[in-house]
Amino acid sequence: MGNFGEKNMFRYFIMFQKNPAAEIQNVYKCDACNFITGNKKDYIRHERTKKHGRNVSPLVSFYPSPITPPPEPAPEPAPCDDKCKFVCKDCNKNCISRVTLWRHRKKCQPTAPVTEEPPVENTHIMKEMIIEVIRQNNQQNAAFIENFTENFTEKFMEKFSEMSKQQTVVTNNMTMNNNNTVNNQFNLNFFLNEKCKDAVNLVDFINSLQVQVSDLVNTGKVGFVEGITTILLDKLRDLDVYTRPMHCTDIKREIIYVKNQNVWEKENDEKTHMKSLVNIIARKNLEQISKWAEQNPDFMTLDSSAYNEYIQIGMNSTGGTVEQQEKNIDKVVTNILKAVVIDKQTERMIASNSAS
Template sequence: MATLGNKQATVSGNLMSPKYHCEKCDYKCRKKYNWELHLQTIKHNTINICQNSAETSKNWQKLAKNVIYCCENCDKEYTDRSGLWKHKKKCDNINKSEINNIEMQKHNLELQKQNLELHKQILEICKNLQPGSINNSHNHSHNKTFNLHFFLNETCKNAMNISEFIENISLQLSDLENIGKLGYVEGVSNIIIKNLNALEVTQRPLHCTDKKRETVYVKEHDEWQKEEENKKHIRQVISNVVSKNMKLLPEYQSKYPECMNPESKKSDEYNKIIMESMGGGMDVADKNKEKIIKKVTKEVMVEKEE
């Protein structure tokens, strides 16, 4: 007998029994012609569709129970949407900060390479200058260097190293809030200048001897040295201030817990503080650092006696 279950049919050897049997419809017949007509009936096809739909629905229900919600930032897995949503509120801020720090480091490295290439070009130009002009310039610079040498190594011999200055910079929550109010340039500049002004002139770790050319001398490893063109040490001071500011964010969150609510006013202030603390945006971060360097060098100008 032909049976229609999971398969179309099986043929029985008993001539008296029906050749074809549809188990789903409980239909039996001996003639193939009648069997083919049955396969085309509405009843047969409706039962097949319903059974397939039921099986599909069960499969989807099983899959739905096994759905895992994954954080695209850190790959942590959660069994429901609410757990993932709570996690992402914290994870997004951390991830953005880490990404911005990496981008800033890459950008600074590229600038250092460009400055090195520019320095090579300047040296090449200097080689082509007339010998007389080089000698006159050298003698003139030598006289200035002599006076500066005395000022740095005698008058300012007890000045602290720039690394000690960086280590001793202390910040308060008000400094972090001011960066949000005043912006990156004014906020960071005020912090550095405030800490420099707290020292006697002879104790300061850096001095500017030429405002126009921004010639700066820095003390490090107990020795005075001319700052590089890219103002590496001053940039380190700026980066340290930014880092210490970021460490104050948990204190801000503790004082103003409503800042974690996206609909609150404090949330807007909190986001602005983060943006300004990171340089005001990647597209202007380096320009803003140059502005800070100008403000700082202006405050540490050496008063020369003619």
């Protein structure tokens, strides 16, 4: 550090010797580094050196820099003239050259666009438009549901009859030894064709099932799976074990028998009959929306309790997207199978007592 100070003192001495008449206006001295100069730029350059940073860091609170100038206000942009042909797209600043614009764009902060709130009149008009769209959608949905239900039911009945001819049927012509129920063996043929011979057909069960507005409201509250399951189970509970149109013999493998055209059939792996049953009941439930709308005329008023309930009913009663509908229908079918499982132990006991 001493050599550095001597060199600077020597340079300062030479400068004074060349012009002894000149008055030294400013002397810039760094005591921490033993540095002295009469040139402000040299002093600033010295302050940026690593050596100065190491020497002055513990003394900075006692030896503040004598030449730190106050911050100068930013110059106001010059008014644009013919030369200002380059304008920043982000802040609209005028630049005199492409290079100046390029340098400015590197530091420019885009100004956030000002969003204007729509006037009250437009908001009112928009609200009326939304209400009109909802009203038109309700009319279209009602017509769609009516046409869809008629076509779906008709096609379902045709498919139902066609499948009955193709599937393996458990008929009354099977060799049944109703007196051969030995010990703990469960005779499925005897159970279905003798004990359940008075069971209703699945089609008759569907036609007799009446859905109420309360069922629709409940579906809106609890969701598609629980709502449709409740409707079907309530109807099945009205029938005893031997008159219901379906029986599950194996809940793990989901084996089920349904009665169609007075004949018991084993359901296929796709569970076509059961899924069609769930679809028809779901459509019957959705048809109640028109009656619900009559009971709640203010459902078209935005943000009203009836409007919020209408949205919830619409979302839960349809079952969601196509993928969600398939999953929800499978869940309903599983719930029904659990409710119609045959109690083989009880039936074996009854058969054993009858045989004895």
